[in-house]
Amino acid sequence: MKIVSDKAPKVDVESILTASEIAAIHEYMHHYPHARAASLDALKIVQKRNGWVNDAQVNAVANMLDVPVTDIEGVATFFNRIYRQPVGRHVILICDSVACYLTGYEALSMRLRSELGIEYGQTTADGRFTLLPICCLGNCDKGPAVLIDEDTYGPVQPDDVAQLLELYA
Incomplete structure (x- = not known):
């Protein structure tokens, strides 16, 4: 039996997200009593750069918010305006x-x-x-x-x- 962890793999957030994205996500984190509540806002911030959110960015957001990567993936796939693959301009x-x-x-x-x-x-x-x-x-x-x-x-x-x-x- 394979045991699967939903903990986000530890990643170097600074190598995946820009400094301005990190700062904006931190700002949203302070608006909520729990960092998890900033999940959607964080994904929107990350999506602004390329128009979609890749797996590494999902992991980086999960690391920043200190929540399981499955939670961030769940938010990203639930909201139909968060794109998980490249889209047009x-x-x-x-x-x-x-x-x-x-x-x-x-x-x-x-x-x-x-x-x-x-x-x-x-x-x-x-x-x-x-x-x-x-x-x-x-x-x-x-x-x-x-x-x-x-x-x-x-x-x-x-x-x-x-x-x-x-x-x-």
């Missing part, structure tokens, strides 16, 4: 909730995939866009809705797609 999230489905999701989805030349979970060859579905954007009254980076659009019609993509050169 711009991430497009298309809402596939019932409200958006009823207001034109399928046609919008087909146009986005056609215009980008990719399927869900893929990134365009030029690294410009990654397309992902999301279960709700909270924009139900303006469906179908799309989130590009931090910008929410809706209602978005298939004919709007080309012009919308041009905003993100």
